[in-house]
Structure formats: structure tokens, C-alpha cells
Amino acid sequence: MVEFLQFTLSGISFGMIYAAIALSLVLIWRGTRLLNFAQGGMAMFTTYIALEVIRHTGSYWAGFVVALAAGIVLGTVAELAVIRPSLGRPELNSVIITIGLLILLEGLAGIFYGGQYRSFPAAFSVTGLRAGSTPLGVSRFDVFVAASVLVTTLLLAVGFRYTSAGLRMRAAAFNATVARLSGIRVARVITVGWALAGLLGALAGVLVSPSTFLCPNSMDAIFVFGFTAAVIGGLDSPAGAVIGGLLLGVALSYAGGYLGSDVTALVAFGILVVVLMFRPAGIFSGARVRRV
Amino acid sequence: MYSPAGVQGGHAHGAASLAVDGLMAGYGEVLALNGVTITASAATITAVLGANGAGKTTLLRAISGLVRPRGGRVLLDGADRTGRSPEDMARAGVAHVPGGQGVIAELTVEENLRIGLMSWPGSARRRADRVAALTAAYERFTVLADRRHKLAATLSGGERQMLVIARALVARPRVLLLDEPSLGLAPRVMTQVMDMVVRLSRENGITIVLVEQNARAALAIADRGVVLNLGRVVATADARALAADVALRHHYLGF
Numbered sequence: 001m002v003e004f005l006q007f008t009l010s011g012i013s014f015g016m017i018y019a020a021i022a023l024s025l026v027l028i029w030r031g032t033r034l035l036n037f038a039q040g041g042m043a044m045f046t047t048y049i050a051l052e053v054i055r056h057t058g059s060y061w062a063g064f065v066v067a068l069a070a071g072i073v074l075g076t077v078a079e080l081a082v083i084r085p086s087l088g089r090p091e092l093n094s095v096i097i098t099i100g101l102l103i104l105l106e107g108l109a110g111i112f113y114g115g116q117y118r119s120f121p122a123a124f125s126v127t128g129l130r131a132g133s134t135p136l137g138v139s140r141f142d143v144f145v146a147a148s149v150l151v152t153t154l155l156l157a158v159g160f161r162y163t164s165a166g167l168r169m170r171a172a173a174f175n176a177t178v179a180r181l182s183g184i185r186v187a188r189v190i191t192v193g194w195a196l197a198g199l200l201g202a203l204a205g206v207l208v209s210p211s212t213f214l215c216p217n218s219m220d221a222i223f224v225f226g227f228t229a230a231v232i233g234g235l236d237s238p239a240g241a242v243i244g245g246l247l248l249g250v251a252l253s254y255a256g257g258y259l260g261s262d263v264t265a266l267v268a269f270g271i272l273v274v275v276l277m278f279r280p281a282g283i284f285s286g287a288r289v290r291r292v
Numbered sequence: 293m294y295s296p297a298g299v300q301g302g303h304a305h306g307a308a309s310l311a312v313d314g315l316m317a318g319y320g321e322v323l324a325l326n327g328v329t330i331t332a333s334a335a336t337i338t339a340v341l342g343a344n345g346a347g348k349t350t351l352l353r354a355i356s357g358l359v360r361p362r363g364g365r366v367l368l369d370g371a372d373r374t375g376r377s378p379e380d381m382a383r384a385g386v387a388h389v390p391g392g393q394g395v396i397a398e399l400t401v402e403e404n405l406r407i408g409l410m411s412w413p414g415s416a417r418r419r420a421d422r423v424a425a426l427t428a429a430y431e432r433f434t435v436l437a438d439r440r441h442k443l444a445a446t447l448s449g450g451e452r453q454m455l456v457i458a459r460a461l462v463a464r465p466r467v468l469l470l471d472e473p474s475l476g477l478a479p480r481v482m483t484q485v486m487d488m489v490v491r492l493s494r495e496n497g498i499t500i501v502l503v504e505q506n507a508r509a510a511l512a513i514a515d516r517g518v519v520l521n522l523g524r525v526v527a528t529a530d531a532r533a534l535a536a537d538v539a540l541r542h543h544y545l546g547f
Contacts, residue, residue, distance in 0.1 A: 170398075181388045182382055
């Protein structure tokens with residue numbers, strides 16, 4: 001029973017990281033109907049930048065903040081330079097372009113930083129917390145992970161729901177034609193979506209890298225898990241992305257805990273295949289299936 | 293006639309004329325508009341009529357910027373606005389309600405109305421004016437006031453058209469392009485929608501270009517009528533004269 005609790009809590013913590021990636025994918029999907037295959041690569045790159053800042057300044061939080069800022073910048077630049085020219089052209093172009101961006105980022109990281117694994121500091125202590133004498137299986141850092149993703153998600157949700165900027169983004173995502181005819185600069189809104197996605201990816205990167213260690217490919221698996229979570233929740237649904245992330249995190253935690261850690265990737269792919277076969281629009285989505 | 297005192301927000305210049313001069317536009321190899329010249333005087337209702345495929349929808353899309361014209365000009369109050377983007381045209385005071393989709397179904401009634409505020413010039417966006425614009429819309433359309441926090445998807449066809457027109461009222465455009473607002477509506481509801489359109493013109497001084505399949509209903513409220521066929525203008529006249537021209541009606545309008 002204690003084990004179950006530990007797996008659950010640890011699964012929630014990892015699940016929040018998948019949720020962050022899933023949410024960034026959903027943001028971009030809703031705005032541009034594009035799947036950003038480079039999302040993990042962008043997160044990896046900003047984490048390297050954070051590492052540089054931490055090494056030079058000795059301050060974790062300086063690195064943290066710079067990573068988030070770099071995420072915003074990277075998302076904006078990627079959209080303006082690489083994605084914008086491909087909109088309105090065949091969709092396969094955009095798919096190939098994001099994969100190309102991923103390869104570019106991983107290649108650049110390899111050139112600048114080399115391929116070896118690096119450790120990345122955690123914001124808080126990673127010693128397991130206890131309730132009385134029972135080990136909970138989570139640490140202060142895990143709590144910080146869950147809290148920071150939750151706070152960011154809530155801020156985004158509130159922003160979307162209650163601000164004019166949020167209304168513009170939702171209108172542009174639901175019906176770009178009517179939005180443009182109403183004077184909404186949809187192109188600008190799309191850029192903001194990519195900037196926010198970059199921010200979320202950067203957050204996921206610094207939160208997961210203490211556990212996975214950092215190398216040019218280290219975010220690939222996280223991207224797959226985030227993508228799976230987004231598919232589970234429905235690519236159109238931000239709430240679904242978060243719930244999907246939590247469900248996946250917990251499921252993988254149980255699988256890894258009870259069946260062994262070799263199985264987690266298999267379970268993740270298994271879940272992805274099952275969802276795509278039986279409910280491809282996602283569990284929470286009302287949208288129809290789209291053929292690529 | 294136009295502009296009750298206290299209209300601070302929105303477009304300060306009031307009613308505007310709209311003219312297209314030799315406009316040509318199309319899709320790929322198809323030239324849907326082949327040299328169309330129309331003038332809509334300020335604060336009037338101009339009905340654009342014709343069979344399916346005559347180019348009526350393309351005309352509106354070429355004016356609002358959804359389709360880039362291949363030739364000719366679009367003049368807003370004499371100023372050349374040809375080929376501007378839809379966002380720029382909206383901010384210049386041209387509101388286009390495309391056929392079959394005016395509301396954003398996933399947003400609430402109030403959110404749809406707030407979208408109407410997005411085309412206001414930046415300098416005019418005082419909060420008090422925004423609130424006043426929404427309040428005025430709710431006063432005129434009490435049905436919407438009752439449903440303001442409901443999703444637009446839950447509205448009936450007639451209520452959606454009401455929402456579309458209410459949003460046009462909030463946006464305070466100088467020119468309103470309406471593409472088949474009566475489509476799919478029951479006759480009684482259609483009459484109500486037409487009445488609302490008339491009010492927009494008479495009370496708010498908005499210049500209206502009304503594309504309609506239902507020529508009879510459109511000519512009943514319009515000042516001028518224009519008939520398109522295969523991308524060209526085949527008749528332009530006072531609406532009553534057009535309605536009385538039996539030969540023309542039979543030939544191009546089907547009644």
C-alpha cells in the first residue's frame with residue numbers, strides 16, 4: 001500500500017512534466033494545426049543555456065529564469081523564421097520542417113556541448129519526504145515540479161479565459177477566418193502561441209533534466225511521452241493535455257514500479273497505439289479525426 | 293439619421309461609401325469576378341443578387357481581403373484599399389460576415405460580442421465605451437442578453453444571425469458585407485433578420501452590401517440592387533425598379 005502511494009505520487013510528479021510538454025504541443029496544434037516535433041529539442045536547448053548560466057553565475061534561479069526567457073525567444077524565433085513561411089503550403093512541409101528543426105537543435109547542442117551526459121541541478125532537495133515514518137516516494141523537488149507546472153497551467157488558463165489577449169488566441173484557434181475578419185491579427189497570435197509553447201517546453205526541460213541527465217537526445221523520450229499524453233487528452237484540449245499527462249505519468253509509474261523499468265517505454269507506446277486505434281480524437285476531445 | 297450623441301468608440305468618421313471598380317478575382321484558373329463595378333453610397337443598403345456561381349460571394353471576399361484581387365480597385369470612401377489584408381480592412385471599418393459562419397460556436401455569446409470590439413482603433417478603446425457598446429447590443433437584442441454566458445453553439449439559426457448582427461453593431465463598422473444572412477432560416481425569422489439589417493442602416497448609418505439568394509426579400513429592404521451573372525454586372529438599378537422589372541427577374545433571379 002505504501003508502495004502504491006509512492007508510485008502514485010512519483011507518477012504525478014513526472015506526469016506534470018509530460019503535461020507541460022503535452023500542453024505546449026496542444027498550444028501549437030490549436031493555433032496552427034501543426035505538430036511541433038522539435039518541442040523536445042527546443043526544451044533540451046534551453047536547458048543547456050540554463051546550465052551555462054548556472055555555471056557562470058553560480059545561481060540556479062538565474063539559470064531557471066534565463067531558461068524560461070530563452071524558451072520564449074526560441075519559440076518566437078522558430079515561428080517567425082521557420083514555421084511562418086511554411087503556413088499555407090502543403091502540410092507535409094511543416095512536418096518535415098519541424099523534424100529538421102529538431103535535428104538542427106540536437107546537432108548544434110552536440111557541437112557546442114558535446115554528446116556526453118551532464119548532470120543538471122535540482123531546484124530543491126531530492127531527498128525523499130516522509131509522512132511521519134512512512135517514506136512518500138517524493139521529494140521537495142518533486143513537489144516543486146508539480147506545483148510549478150500547475151501554477152503555470154492555471155495562469156495560462158486564467159489568461160486564456162479572462163483576458164482580451166486570451167480571447168484573441170481562442171478565437172483565432174477556433175475560427176481563423178472569422179477572427180481575421182474581426183480585426184484579430186492571427187499571425188501575431190500564432191507567434192505568441194509558439195512563444196508560450198517554448199516557455200512550457202523550457203520549464204519541462206529544467207524540471208526533468210535532474211532525473212534524466214542532459215544530453216542532446218535526452219528530451220526525445222520526454223517528447224514521446226508528452227505527445228502520448230496530448231493524444232490521450234485530445235490534441236485540441238488543454239485540460240485534456242494536463243489530465244493525459246497525469247494519467248500517463250501515473251500509469252508509467254505503476255508499470256515501472258510493478259513490472260520493472262524496462263517496460264515503461266513499451267507501456268507508453270502501447271497506450272499510444274490503443275488510444276489511436278480506439279479513440280484517436282483523444283479521451284476528452286469532441287473533435288473529429290484528421291487524416292495526415 | 294446617424295450616430296446618436298455619445299458614440300465615442302469605434303470609427304469616428306461615420307458612414308462611408310464603398311465602391312469597386314473593374315474588380316477581378318478568382319480561384320486558380322477560375323475567374324469568378326470579371327470586371328465588376330459597383331457603388332454603394334454611404335448609409336444605404338445595396339443588394340447583390342444573382343444565381344449560384346455568379347460571383348457574389350467572391351465579390352465580398354475580394355472586398356474584405358480574404359481573396360486577393362487580380363485587377364481593379366476597392367475604394368472605401370474614395371480611399372484605395374485594394375488588396376489589404378482582412379485584419380486591416382476590419383480595422384479600417386469594413387466588417388464582412390461570411391456565409392454560413394458568422395459566430396464562433398465554441399465561444400459564449402458575450403465572447404462573440406467582445407470579438408466585435410477587436411476592430412476598434414486602439415485609441416478608442418476606453419473601457420467605458422466598450423461596456424457601453426455591449427450594453428447597447430444587449431438592449432437591442434434582449435434574447436442575447438438572456439443567453440450571454442451560453443455557448444454560441446446552443447443558439448438556434450435565427451439567434452445566431454441575431455448574434456452576428458449584434459456583433460456588427462458592437463464593431464461599429466462603416467461598411468457591412470453580409471453574405472446570405474437568411475440562409476437556412478424560417479421565413480418569419482428571416483423577416484426579423486432583415487428588419488435588424490434595416491435598423492443597422494437607418495439608425496446606425498452603416499453602409500450595407502447584402503448578398504442574397506432570396507432576391508425578393510433583399511430587394512424589399514434595399515435602396516439599390518445589383519445583379520451579377522458569370523462574374524459581371526448585368527443590371528444596376530433602384531431596388532424597387534429592379535423588383536418591378538419582370539423580365540430581368542425571370543431571367544436572372546428566378547422569380
